[in-house]
Amino acid sequence: MRTSWADSADHSAIGSANTNAGACPPRSAYVPPHLRNRPLSSEGAAASHSSSLQANDRVNYGGPPHHGGSSFKSDLGRQGHGSNFQTGGGWNSRGAGRDRGRREVNPFENDEDADQSFGEQENTGINFDAYDDIPVETSGDNVPPPVNTFAEIDLGDALNQNILRCKYVKPTPVQKYAIPISLSGRDLMACAQTGSGKTAAFCFPIISGVMRGAYVQRPRVARTAFPLALILSPTRELSCQIHDEARKFSYQTGVKVVVAYGGAPITQQLRELERGVDILVATPGRLVDLLERARVSLQMIRYLALDEADRMLDMGFEPQIRKIVEQMDMPPPGMRQTLLFSATFPKEIQRLASDFLSNYVFLAVGRVGSSTDLIAQRVEYVLESDKRSHLMDLLHAQRENGIDGKQGLTLVFVETKKGADALEHCLCVNGFPATSIHGDRTQQERELALRSFKSGNTPILVATDVAARGLDIPRVAHVVNFDLPNDIDDYVHRIGRTGRAGKMGLATAFFNDGNLSLAKPLADLMQEANQEVPAWLTRYAARASYSGGNRNRRSGGARFGGRDFRKENSFNKATDYYGGTGGYGSYGGGYGQGVASAWD
């Protein structure tokens, strides 16, 4: 039984105190708070317990736990998913032979299995009424009006059927606005909160448009694919997820969706492309490779979508995106339709993005860059040296009580790849079933880790920012910012892995003096989201403002309204749009080298 991991930590704590004589340094496993006052052995090496927890006052880390042979290893499945992952690796292995036959594989077929793997937990619980009174703002010329139901939109029978199969009863706010705008042929820059259904908002119009333009004659060049639509996303996992979703939406429509991403063998992806592609979902690096090999041409592109568009246009990715969009054979703005989506849109990125757009509509659902009210945000002051023990206390309490009475998945964000490995190891040896995902792991390991996490086999995932954006994992109940990011927008995306699709979520952040620059934007964000801001954080925020320590910009301004950068063109170009101190040069902090390295 999955819940037994609570007991195993208790056992491991007691057991390892008695069996410390191994090769490892004499350390014992995690001791839950309620056992800390008890003598653990005849020598009485009890961990001391004080009201303020001290990580290093325990002899905690390293010793293998002792709980009946079922010691939790990183990725329970790392060696265990052999057949799926060894027959070719990467994408191909995820659905062995899915395209061999002529018949289209039913992409809905695995949905029920996935639900069942969580036993009695509820299936959807979607409550989009939670979004009903959300503020929406549009700007641009002649903005097409929103709809209230899918029935009002002419998406075609096959697509409507798939919407039913997805159990989407009514459109989310971003869908109500973005779908009619896109169907009318307009370019769009859309900003809507995490987990609010942006993927369908750009996929539906693209699929519908491709269906309508199916007659388009494409050049016949041996071994070169001519997709009609391109969807770019910053990470491999997100591209796979978008591909999976797009395949569901386009089931039995005749629209062929193919994914291409790095870290997986290119040969299988080439084979898929040769079989025909209407919508190509890709990460930028692999796409550039395919373009340079002339295996893909962009000359027939009618639709270009950038998911996580602000990330795609920041310093790390911008050159590659410019190359793909401006320097290859893609039709220019006006000759193609361009759709940009994200939960955050800093104004300088909006300005860059406008190069790719023509007479576009700007859409903001909720406050730009805000978090959703569905996420309860907590921030705790935790010294670096106390973080591990504090995390384990949280996990232990959660395991005993659940979150809102339910056992859910916990996603723990750290700053570095090494930090992710170290924390994963620490949790595992202390009896907490954890796995990790970061840029130094092979793609096979990354996919396996994600799968093990999603299924609940390994209910704790330690991650770098590679998992911060876009990933839709329904049962993530708790996001822990073990290391806070430097940039408030990254925080928004990270905590957005919970509280999705109308469900409630919990986010806990460990804050200390090293996070001074985040104090003000974090306090502001929490206030905007009606969260209780601790008095000590308010004091840090005031200190940061006073000392000029706040170099973090807000995404498009903290208040609702006026967030389309075109509306603020009267600003002096050298002005800092975020009320910070350094003008453009000070932008971000979070998109500097350290953070970018965590990405693909």
Ligand SMILES: Nc1ncnc2c1ncn2[C@@H]1O[C@H](COP(=O)(O)OP(=O)(O)OP(=O)(O)O)[C@@H](O)[C@H]1O
């Ligand atoms: N109209 C709808 N009705 C019910 N569920 C929906 C609807 N639209 C989307 N969903 C579900 O909501 C969840 C979140 O959607 P999605 O991943 O597209 O969010 P997002 O806005 O792209 O989030 P992020 O900013 O994190 O990328 C998904 O599980 C999706 O299937």
